[in-house]
Amino acid sequence: xxxxxxxxxxxxxxxxxxxxxxxxxxxxxxxxxxxxxxxxxxxxxxxxxxxxxxxxxxxxxxxxxxxxxxxxxxxxxxxxxxxxxxxxxxxxxxxxxxxxxxxxxxxxxxxxxxxxxxxxxxxxxxxxxxxxxxxxxxxxxxxxxxxxxxxxxxxxxxxxxxxxxxxxxxxxxxxxxxxxxxxxxxxxxxxxxxxxxxxxxxxxxxxxxxxxxxxxxxxxxxxxxxxxxxx
Amino acid sequence: xxxxxxxxxxxxxxxxxxxxxxxxxxxxxxxxxxxxxxxxxxxxxxxxxxxxxxxxxxxxxxxxxxxxxxxxxxxxxxxxxxxxxxxxxxxxxxxxxxxxxxxxxxxxxxxxxxxxxxxxxxxxxxxxxxxxxxxxxxxxxxxxxxxxxxxxxxxxxxxxxxxxxxxxxxxxxxxxxxxxxxxxxxxxxxxxxxxxxxxxxxxxxxxxxxxxxxxxxxxxxxxxxxxxxxxxxxxxxxxxxxxxxxxxxxxxxxxxxxxxxxxxxxxxxxxxxxxxxxxxxxxxxxxxxxxxxxxxxxxxxxxxxxxxxxxxxxxxxxxxxxxxxx
Amino acid sequence: xxxxxxxxxxxxxxxxxxxxxxxxxxxxxxxxxxxxxxxxxxxxxxxxxxxxxxxxxxxxxxxxxxxxxxxxxxxxxxxxxxxxxxxxxxxxxxxxxxxxxxxxxxxxxxxxxxxxxxxxxxxxxxxxxxxxxxxxxxxxxxxxxxxxxxxxxxxxxxxxxxxxxxxxxxxxxxxxxxxxxxxxxxxxxxxxxxxxxxxxxxxxxxxxxxxxxxxxxxxxxxxxxxxxxxxxxxxxxxxxxxxxxxxxxxxxxxxxxxxxxxxxxxxxxxxxxxxxxxxxxxxxxxxxxxxxxxxxxxxxxxxxxxxxxxxxxxxxxxxxxxxxxxxxxxxxxxxxxxxxxx
Numbered sequence: 001x002x003x004x005x006x007x008x009x010x011x012x013x014x015x016x017x018x019x020x021x022x023x024x025x026x027x028x029x030x031x032x033x034x035x036x037x038x039x040x041x042x043x044x045x046x047x048x049x050x051x052x053x054x055x056x057x058x059x060x061x062x063x064x065x066x067x068x069x070x071x072x073x074x075x076x077x078x079x080x081x082x083x084x085x086x087x088x089x090x091x092x093x094x095x096x097x098x099x100x101x102x103x104x105x106x107x108x109x110x111x112x113x114x115x116x117x118x119x120x121x122x123x124x125x126x127x128x129x130x131x132x133x134x135x136x137x138x139x140x141x142x143x144x145x146x147x148x149x150x151x152x153x154x155x156x157x158x159x160x161x162x163x164x165x166x167x168x169x170x171x172x173x174x175x176x177x178x179x180x181x182x183x184x185x186x187x188x189x190x191x192x193x194x195x196x197x198x199x200x201x202x203x204x205x206x207x208x209x210x211x212x213x214x215x216x217x218x219x220x221x222x223x224x225x226x227x228x229x230x231x
Numbered sequence: 232x233x234x235x236x237x238x239x240x241x242x243x244x245x246x247x248x249x250x251x252x253x254x255x256x257x258x259x260x261x262x263x264x265x266x267x268x269x270x271x272x273x274x275x276x277x278x279x280x281x282x283x284x285x286x287x288x289x290x291x292x293x294x295x296x297x298x299x300x301x302x303x304x305x306x307x308x309x310x311x312x313x314x315x316x317x318x319x320x321x322x323x324x325x326x327x328x329x330x331x332x333x334x335x336x337x338x339x340x341x342x343x344x345x346x347x348x349x350x351x352x353x354x355x356x357x358x359x360x361x362x363x364x365x366x367x368x369x370x371x372x373x374x375x376x377x378x379x380x381x382x383x384x385x386x387x388x389x390x391x392x393x394x395x396x397x398x399x400x401x402x403x404x405x406x407x408x409x410x411x412x413x414x415x416x417x418x419x420x421x422x423x424x425x426x427x428x429x430x431x432x433x434x435x436x437x438x439x440x441x442x443x444x445x446x447x448x449x450x451x452x453x454x455x456x457x458x459x460x461x462x463x464x465x466x467x468x469x470x471x472x473x474x475x476x477x478x479x480x481x482x483x484x485x486x487x488x489x490x491x492x493x494x495x496x497x498x499x500x501x502x503x504x505x506x507x508x509x510x511x512x513x514x515x516x517x518x519x520x521x522x523x524x525x526x527x528x529x530x531x532x533x534x535x536x537x538x539x540x541x542x543x544x545x546x547x548x549x550x551x552x553x554x555x556x557x
Numbered sequence: 558x559x560x561x562x563x564x565x566x567x568x569x570x571x572x573x574x575x576x577x578x579x580x581x582x583x584x585x586x587x588x589x590x591x592x593x594x595x596x597x598x599x600x601x602x603x604x605x606x607x608x609x610x611x612x613x614x615x616x617x618x619x620x621x622x623x624x625x626x627x628x629x630x631x632x633x634x635x636x637x638x639x640x641x642x643x644x645x646x647x648x649x650x651x652x653x654x655x656x657x658x659x660x661x662x663x664x665x666x667x668x669x670x671x672x673x674x675x676x677x678x679x680x681x682x683x684x685x686x687x688x689x690x691x692x693x694x695x696x697x698x699x700x701x702x703x704x705x706x707x708x709x710x711x712x713x714x715x716x717x718x719x720x721x722x723x724x725x726x727x728x729x730x731x732x733x734x735x736x737x738x739x740x741x742x743x744x745x746x747x748x749x750x751x752x753x754x755x756x757x758x759x760x761x762x763x764x765x766x767x768x769x770x771x772x773x774x775x776x777x778x779x780x781x782x783x784x785x786x787x788x789x790x791x792x793x794x795x796x797x798x799x800x801x802x803x804x805x806x807x808x809x810x811x812x813x814x815x816x817x818x819x820x821x822x823x824x825x826x827x828x829x830x831x832x833x834x835x836x837x838x839x840x841x842x843x844x845x846x847x848x849x850x851x852x853x854x855x856x857x858x859x860x861x862x863x864x865x866x867x868x869x870x871x872x873x874x875x876x877x878x879x880x881x882x883x884x885x886x887x888x889x890x891x892x893x894x895x896x897x898x899x
Contacts (some may be wrong), residue, residue: 049453073455080450089445089501100443101455106504107439153454260815280817287846288814378772396655399830403840406775413776413813419752526812533777533810 001189007055030200031193031212039193073101076149079160085135092130098152141167159191174203244512251519258523261399297515305512307487319474319485324378328385329357330477339396408549410537429434441503485544588725622739627688637865642738647686656863667893724873760795765884766824777810794880823849830859855898
């Protein structure tokens with residue numbers, strides 16, 4: 001689905017380099033690495049919101065830079081984990097924004113759009129939050145809503161930047177399980193940066209290891225290798 | 232807020248608007264018969280003082296009150312959503328500074344004639360400048376800073392002009408900066424109304440982009456919103472309204488900051504479909520009532536428009552600040 | 558240290574003065590409410606009462622003519638030129654507002670400095686002018702430089718001619734300048750002739766067509782209130798001023814609507830602030846809807862504003878003569894200050 005060729009990621013100087021990466025449908029990739037190594041930057045570069053310093057990123061064979069924003073939004077969604085809530089913005093309307101790439105010029109939602117919102121809410125067990133204001137729920141609840149908004153977008157590729165920071169253990173486990181199930185059932189390509197090594201190992205997901213200036217793909221990885229790479 | 236509660240609120244506002252218009256018309260110092268009003272539009276007789284009064288004084292003042300109230304509230308709303316800041320106002324990007332500068336130049340060099348035209352040119356030039364700059368900028372904060380700098384810069388130049396100006400020009404400029412709804416002539420209303428109407432229609436095209444901007448520029452971009460184009464369009468409309476009103480009424484304080492906040496608090500929504508209509512109605516009603524109050528007091532004290540909007544607006548903004556800090 | 562010395566110096570000066578300032582007790586001023594001039598052994602004692610603060614009084618003694626004077630208002634120039642004493646003027650505020658040809662000539666010849674404005678004037682410039690006295694008007698309430706200048710030995714004289722409520726009271730401040738230029742007998746003589754001319758020009762009855770004064774600034778029409786100085790002047794010239802019956806001594810601020818209604822029969826419009834109808838409309842396009850815009854004869858002094866501001870305080874007789882002529886509806890060439898606005 002997404003191919004990276006000699007991609008250099010960073011702001012003014014290179015943070016990470018990916019020689020050749022192929023991210024496939026139906027998989028959940030766990031992006032791991034030390035804090036500050038550039039995992040967020042890497043994810044933002046794939047999403048198109050941050051330009052890469054060098055190299056090519058293609059979406060189904062075509063360069064991302066050649067798509068317009070709406071086309072990209074129909075293909076890739078990025079979960080915004082720093083969402084602080086907006087006064088008077090209800091959770092259901094926030095989730096509904098995920099349908100923006102598909103609604104008309106005035107943003108009108110049809111019954112199908114609302115059905116998707118309700119399904120996602122139920123998948124994430126946040127139906128009870130739908131009528132609440134996004135600035136009046138807890139950080140953990142808000143984080144789940146951010147994830148939900150990306151799910152509502154129904155994109156083939158979903159990127160998540162440390163989506164479990166505010167979640168308790170049960171919810172972290174549930175989210176990861178949900179992501180894995182989603183990728184298998186709906187053939188999605190999911191990339192998430194995370195520190196929950198044990199949970200990822202349990203799920204036997206492939207790893208994207210960010211260490212020593214490069215991002216490399218490993219189908220399986222042992223915990224010791226990861227820890228060693230990170231030190 | 233339930234949808235039907237919102238709808239009821241709109242209906243109330245819609246009913247209140249004609250009432251406010253009526254109050255505004257009758258608050259003038261002179262008693263006029265209903266016939267005068269009708270005749271002034273249908274059978275205008277330029278010799279009849281009452282009819283002249285209605286046509287050349289009351290109608291322009293009424294319409295300007297409504298358009299200024301609505302226009303400033305809308306442009307304030309645009310700025311507040313774009314910058315995600317409830318204290319932003321229509322003047323935050325220095326658009327009215329452009330108008331002020333040219334008006335100051337025209338007044339201090341004694342060329343009175345095309346005053347409102349100068350103001351328009353100044354405002355649009357400033358708006359254009361801002362749009363060109365916005366095109367090259369990535370960061371929103373930089374845009375805001377540039378706007379503030381532009382505002383300060385033009386204020387400085389105006390100060391210099393003031394120090395060279397004679398007493399009369401100085402007074403004229405000071406009067407202009409107090410805001411006035413009475414400077415517009417009947418003949419100018421046509422073009423103003425057309426521009427205003429175009430602006431309103433265009434505003435509705437921004438409903439979706441504004442609703443998306445509520446969660447931040449980055450997230451909106453990820454949802455497919457073309458950020459640069461959207462910013463430009465928002466700036467264009469803000470310049471249109473703020474520039475139009477500043478050119479014909481001078482700078483009117485606080486309306487653009489207070490009313491959009493009031494609308495959000497009243498309707499408890501971030502959906503701009505409702506906020507646009509709400510701001511138009513509440514803005515128009517507010518300025519109609521404020522100006523009606525000024526008219527009622529005209530026999531006893533003469534209050535400049537900005538004084539009254541500030542007296543009402545400033546405490547409200549303080550209340551907003553306190554609310555935000557809580 | 559220097560300040561201390563200066564203080565001591567001025568203290569001892571005052572002692573010397575008090576010996577010589579025993580006056581004869583008769584105030585030569587008869588109309589002025591705030592100015593008092595008393596003859597003493599070797600000169601004159603000037604006593605000026607502050608109009609607002611009962612306790613504040615300025616008092617000083619003048620025995621010699623002032624060689625250099627700084628005058629901060631047009632009326633001061635007018636009075637000095639009436640006494641032919643322009644040569645004593647060493648500093649003015651702004652050359653743009655001067656009428657007196659001799660003052661303008663002397664300014665060009667660099668015999669005087671310009672101080673720009675009363676509030677922010679440059680003390681250095683003032684020192685260069687070697688002025689011994691500064692005559693100021695305190696339009697904004699107080700003269701900020703007063704203390705500093707007194708410390709430097711420059712006497713500051715407040716001129717409250719503009720606060721006087723009577724025309725002759727205002728003109729009588731001529732006597733102050735008479736004292737400063739050692740021409741008191743001439744000043745008294747001149748004032749007497751003005752007084753006679755003024756009384757002669759007064760009219761018994763108000764019998765002109767309806768008259769309005771003033772113009773729109775911003776959103777409001779400003780006109781003199783019924784008990785103001787201008788309103789009195791109008792009455793004395795026989796003008797039927799429509800707002801003569803209103804209360805207050807300052808300005809009225811009316812809406813244009815009210816003026817439109819009140820002015821429906823006005824046939825004389827004074828002091829619109831411009832010298833042509835074109836200019837009036839340029840600044841306020843709605844002026845053309847006033848019933849008196851077309852119907853009335855309009856008069857103003859702005860065609861030669863400097864002359865008006867410089868001379869009208871001293872010559873209320875001229876002002877009254879002008880207004881009486883306008884009131885009588887006669888042909889109006891050769892007015893002192895006014896000209897018909899077309």
